[in-house]
Amino acid sequence: MEPSYLRLYQSGELEERVGEGLRTLRKCTLCPRRCGVDRTLEIGACHTGCIAQVSSFNAHHGEEPPLSGSRGSGTIFFTNCNMRCIYCQNYPISQIGHGRTVTAEGLAKIMLDLAHRGCHNVNLVTPSHVVPQILEALLLAIPQGFRLPFVYNTSGYDALETLALLDGIIDIYLPDMRYADERVAFQLSGVGDYVARNREAVREMVRQVGELQIDDEGIAKRGLIIRHLVLPGGLAGTQETFRFIAEELSPTTSLSVMAQYFPAYLASEHPLLRRSISIEEYASASRCLEEHGLENGWQQGL
């Protein structure tokens, strides 16, 4: 199955979207923070200028089974983030800025390298603030033979206008749904409209790609997988998030429930985030899945 972006490349629309994306960087509204800065001259809340930064790239075997398959998911970890999670599990990359600048040519080479290694897909990790740069790299990589599907692996704080740039380019959306309460989102991640923006973004992702489709070899070809990290003290709003997914999306949505939380970065400053989740908290999340009839997906071992 050919990736959907080939049609956009052949019609010239991909090139138009690259132009539109790069123009957006001049007064940046790429993500819901809408900083309005000219990223060719200064940086906004994501601390990233007009050239993307990459921390690492590799064949990753620890993603959900249909993403990692037997040959790995080709992760590209982008440096910096548009969120400020005080417990970020990847904080050296997302908050402290470990990484190096990579031009569009360099990013195209990384994509091709992951394809040559046999990865099943290219998994764009924390991509929301560098979408135009990714599209620019894709435009260079296609004529060199790049054909892998993309996984858009996002915190889920994405703008609808930016998702429109990705329509027909991303085959697999992998958004987090982190919170169900705006006050908690503001306190823990520094964004006061996460829940509203996240829910509208996920609805748009479903509209673009639908539910998860897996081929005969068990590899994801298209669709949506939602990730939910259970936090201590009920801070992730697990019950309400699962209700939203089951009732307002579909009970057949693929959902990956994660138990891996550990107190990282600034978490020790918050009274409820100083510990891992308890067995009872995770059992409660499992019961919520059952109550809402959410049967498709994966649950990480505690």
Ligand code: SF4
């Ligand atoms: S991508 Fe960065 S500069 Fe642009 S609106 Fe978001 S946080 Fe601000």
